[in-house]
Amino acid sequence: MPESPEVQALVEFLDERVVGREIAEIDVAEFRIVKTRGRPPGSLVGARIDGLQRFGKHVGFDTTAGWLMLGFGRNGWIRWHAPDEPPGDEAVPEVARIGLDDGAAMQIVDTGDFLAVTTSVVDAPADLSGIAGLGPDPLDEDFSQDEFERALGTRRKQIKALLQEQTSLAGIGNAYSDEILHRARIAPTRHAAVLDGDERQRLFEATVDVLRGAAADRRGLPPDRLKQAKVAAMAVHGRGGEACPVCGTTIVDRVFGGASAQLCPHCQSEPSPALRRRPG
């Protein structure tokens, strides 16, 4: 699932290449991705792209005829084709294609079993409830500990699920939530309400450090190398059975509440009930 560091790198990569260009054609191969039937993507043909912006895990193209909003779901992505590298005959799970006036093309693909890419054309990004409802974004320069505290609150919700809740914090998914919790040395099953002051401080710092570090590392990579770079950079996510890079303990897979997590049982041990302190 694309998460904010990779989507941010994608947006920066495309920004240098598509801003100022006109949309020459939009072919939608899979109409189920179109969420604004009265305003299909094709209504943007002839419009100029004035800018690109990331909203959590979504991308928005700001055009002279409205915003084209893209949600990638679990397995969506954009394949970039420079003007001298047009899409070939290679079979790809293309759901839509955007051609630009200089001959460049963006293939929107979805490699999942269940189609999850979405496109919408709107006057403003916040016209979509999923965008208007996004929580604060840890990649924003002015993201503060106060905002983080408000997102956590004193909720009796498992912290891994809370980190991935887009209305609480924007941009985090399954992989980076595992990485953040490992960095903060907190078990994914603990509830926000029981974390003490030190733990909340560590979790805030880990959230910012993991996401901003990943965004800095991915910057400048072409879109087709971002997923591979993300997988290679993981300390615990997807590494069940391997050694924890911090302490050497074997990383374990846990399944709870219908979700899975990888964690280090030593670095992220659950405190025994007697040692649990009250939230600070």
Ligand SMILES: [Zn+2]
């Ligand atoms: Zn460890």
